[in-house]
Amino acid sequence: MEWQDYTARIEQLARKSGLRFHPVEFEAVPDAFMMEVAVYGLPVRMPHWSFGVRYIYQLIQRHMGHSRLFEVVFPGNPGHAYLAASNGLAENVLVTAHVLGHADFSRNNLLFQRCQGQVSERIVEHAAQHARQIQQAIDLHGLERVELVLDAALALEQHIDVDQPVRRARYREYAEPPKTLADDAFRRRFAALEPLTTEAGARQRRRAPVPPHPERDLLWFVAQYGPELESWERDIFLAVREESFYFYPVFATQIMNEGWASYWHARLLREADFIPQQAYVDAIKCHSDVVRPVAADQQIALALNPYHLGFAIWERIVAAEGLEAACTIRAEDDDFAFVRNHLTRELAAELELFRYRARDGRIKVLAQDIDALHEAILAPKYNFGAPTVLVENVRVDGTLQLRHDHAVDGRGLDLERGRKVLEYLYRIWRRPVRLSTVDADGRTLEISAP
Amino acid sequence: MTGTNDTQISADGAKWYELFSRGARDWLRHDEKVREAVRRHLPQAVAGGELISGGARTVRIPVRMLEHYRFRLRPAAQRQGAGQGQAKPGDVFDDPARPRTAGGKGPGGEDEGEVQLLLEFKIDDIVEWLWEEMRLPNLTPRSGPSEEQEWTRQGWDRRGARSRLDRRRSFKELVKRRAAPGAVPTFTDEDLRYRQLALRRRPAVRALVFFMLDVSGSMSERDRQLAKSFFFWTVQGLRREYRALETVFVAHTTQAWEFTEPEFFQVSGTGGTVASSGLRKVSEILHERFDLHSYNVYFFYASDGDNAVTDADAARAALAALAGAACFCGYVEVAAGLSRHLDTETGRLFADLATVGASVGSCALADFDDVWSAIRQFFTAQHPVRAPGG
Numbered sequence: 001m002e003w004q005d006y007t008a009r010i011e012q013l014a015r016k017s018g019l020r021f022h023p024v025e026f027e028a029v030p031d032a033f034m035m036e037v038a039v040y041g042l043p044v045r046m047p048h049w050s051f052g053v054r055y056i057y058q059l060i061q062r063h064m065g066h067s068r069l070f071e072v073v074f075p076g077n078p079g080h081a082y083l084a085a086s087n088g089l090a091e092n093v094l095v096t097a098h099v100l101g102h103a104d105f106s107r108n109n110l111l112f113q114r115c116q117g118q119v120s121e122r123i124v125e126h127a128a129q130h131a132r133q134i135q136q137a138i139d140l141h142g143l144e145r146v147e148l149v150l151d152a153a154l155a156l157e158q159h160i161d162v163d164q165p166v167r168r169a170r171y172r173e174y175a176e177p178p179k180t181l182a183d184d185a186f187r188r189r190f191a192a193l194e195p196l197t198t199e200a201g202a203r204q205r206r207r208a209p210v211p212p213h214p215e216r217d218l219l220w221f222v223a224q225y226g227p228e229l230e231s232w233e234r235d236i237f238l239a240v241r242e243e244s245f246y247f248y249p250v251f252a253t254q255i256m257n258e259g260w261a262s263y264w265h266a267r268l269l270r271e272a273d274f275i276p277q278q279a280y281v282d283a284i285k286c287h288s289d290v291v292r293p294v295a296a297d298q299q300i301a302l303a304l305n306p307y308h309l310g311f312a313i314w315e316r317i318v319a320a321e322g323l324e325a326a327c328t329i330r331a332e333d334d335d336f337a338f339v340r341n342h343l344t345r346e347l348a349a350e351l352e353l354f355r356y357r358a359r360d361g362r363i364k365v366l367a368q369d370i371d372a373l374h375e376a377i378l379a380p381k382y383n384f385g386a387p388t389v390l391v392e393n394v395r396v397d398g399t400l401q402l403r404h405d406h407a408v409d410g411r412g413l414d415l416e417r418g419r420k421v422l423e424y425l426y427r428i429w430r431r432p433v434r435l436s437t438v439d440a441d442g443r444t445l446e447i448s449a450p
Numbered sequence: 451m452t453g454t455n456d457t458q459i460s461a462d463g464a465k466w467y468e469l470f471s472r473g474a475r476d477w478l479r480h481d482e483k484v485r486e487a488v489r490r491h492l493p494q495a496v497a498g499g500e501l502i503s504g505g506a507r508t509v510r511i512p513v514r515m516l517e518h519y520r521f522r523l524r525p526a527a528q529r530q531g532a533g534q535g536q537a538k539p540g541d542v543f544d545d546p547a548r549p550r551t552a553g554g555k556g557p558g559g560e561d562e563g564e565v566q567l568l569l570e571f572k573i574d575d576i577v578e579w580l581w582e583e584m585r586l587p588n589l590t591p592r593s594g595p596s597e598e599q600e601w602t603r604q605g606w607d608r609r610g611a612r613s614r615l616d617r618r619r620s621f622k623e624l625v626k627r628r629a630a631p632g633a634v635p636t637f638t639d640e641d642l643r644y645r646q647l648a649l650r651r652r653p654a655v656r657a658l659v660f661f662m663l664d665v666s667g668s669m670s671e672r673d674r675q676l677a678k679s680f681f682f683w684t685v686q687g688l689r690r691e692y693r694a695l696e697t698v699f700v701a702h703t704t705q706a707w708e709f710t711e712p713e714f715f716q717v718s719g720t721g722g723t724v725a726s727s728g729l730r731k732v733s734e735i736l737h738e739r740f741d742l743h744s745y746n747v748y749f750f751y752a753s754d755g756d757n758a759v760t761d762a763d764a765a766r767a768a769l770a771a772l773a774g775a776a777c778f779c780g781y782v783e784v785a786a787g788l789s790r791h792l793d794t795e796t797g798r799l800f801a802d803l804a805t806v807g808a809s810v811g812s813c814a815l816a817d818f819d820d821v822w823s824a825i826r827q828f829f830t831a832q833h834p835v836r837a838p839g840g
Binding site for chain 2: 032035036039040044045047048049050051052053055056058059143151154155156157158159293294298299300301302303304305308351352353354355356357358359361362363364365366367368373376377379386387389404409410411412413414415417418420421424440
């Protein structure tokens, strides 16, 4: 029997167990292709040399036997699941169940729903369309020019505002008219006191400043307000931004999503009595490799395995609160709520989770503190994993003034890298670009390009 | 899988992802960018002495992978994290992430930038780029008495050796003749044309370069490396201009010896510095072994500048004699880490000679980066060459 023969029965079992998902198209693909999907994040994506660097690192990792990918799944309607051709039968049975867990999650989780509502359920096709559009731009304007735009746009990839729509309107051009004052007795007497205050001044519309408030959606802002941006350059910025909208929920629910898929592949496997005994044993072994907290040859891990952590939390939730409550949580939470609300002190102790501080090459294990542990787990996930950089204003001469919110991030920016990013940005903004942050001693300083 | 999208399945039914590798395509673009970058910073990149492998016509340059920069927080003195395993509060152990930063597989991954690539460049290409980059004037070969004779092709004749028969030209003659009415249609002896040779005088395009290195006790290993780097690229530059280039390597302390190129850079001596001994050795080799009129002679001397005071007059005389015979005499003062602005015995020797109009130049080398300014200075100073026969 091939793995495809089990797909329908596993799907049936999943639906019976309460999973709700869009149809998924399964396809076995060569390992080389799996690797590329892992590098690009999407099956067909725009060309950029930085992907080449990641590709080589992935190649090195694979040669050293460090990473092995079983599947990649793209949510949508229908969803696309790519299975590594080198998977065995047992692995593919497990992976099929795992993919259905993801498909259920991405269909029902509200964050996914909102972002998919924005970028549509056909992001795979959209990304391919972007790639083609950028190829056309390369044919038309030359690789060098397109690369300058991509250098800037991809460097700002994480700097979006998912609370705004993908197709976001420009700011209002004029400030809100002042509120009409209540026409009461006091007002009339007051007006009578000063007959010379004309109403002409009040009528005049005032232009709103740009931006009217600090703006964190840098990709959008540059696309909309770049002083000399050409339309094909704007399109590239917006294409990158749209793909970021797709990546955000994947990033912000990783622990939940992988945990949910792992929970379901374990559960469906247990209930799938149609699977041959040997395949079942092999699949369970594969499962325990995937959700292993600590590498086989080590005692301690200094990074948590999201599959393991999510899996353990979901098991506890289902055991303590029932499947229905679990489904509600799956719909409403993201990793921040999930970890803070459901990683309890008891569970953390049971999983032997700990907090540590690394300094001068030494690791010190810190006292137990569940709230601090939550934050240690979640710290890398804030703001799409990027420093908080805001557009402060655009000066009359077109200078773009950015501000790094160092109070939120706890320390200043890496100045060398910051300057390089400003250089990328300057080539597209075509007016000076400045950014304020703080140095190691907390003193405000400004970097700029040129 | 449905083939609604035209990227999905190609005409012959092969899966679209088997047709090309996007990862490899983007990697090749990265490679191209690295080469561009190396080319832009070529002087610095190739200045490192260890890059130069004697004899090979390529140079290997270690380069880092390019980083696509993003906003990132400055590295913190300490980081906090969450781990898992059997550890009690208060436990302390070594950080396996040091010195290599692990983890960070996020966008722009923390762990990138550690793999080093070795790019191989052809030395000829590098020299070509450098000359473009530095806008160096091409050397003007010395003309006048230093000429050589050569047979060159010049014109045609109706008689000649069979081996010089020009068939194309002969055929043209046939065609021309046949155009006349009543002509014989086949080749006749009248049609045949033979290439003629003539003896032409050409300016000499051979160069002879003397490299003299001070190997006295005061020259450190690094000083020698600097000198080696300078000598190497000088040879490459001269080789670009001359069809035939002869090199002679002389090392001296209080005495002087001639060495082969590989040996030359291994030499280390002890004791004092007597420049005149080396200069006399060079003159000796020049006059004994070479015909002065068929060579452009260049002389380069590397030293830390501490010549024995008692040698001053002898060295001055020897150098003046040499400068009279050479197109150009260059002096590099190698003093790793400190620049003394040529205010040394030997430095003054060359400076004095420059004031009387001899074609000499001096430059101080404190670091590998200086090698390029030195070469630039020498190759521009070399202009103009003295008048023919002068």
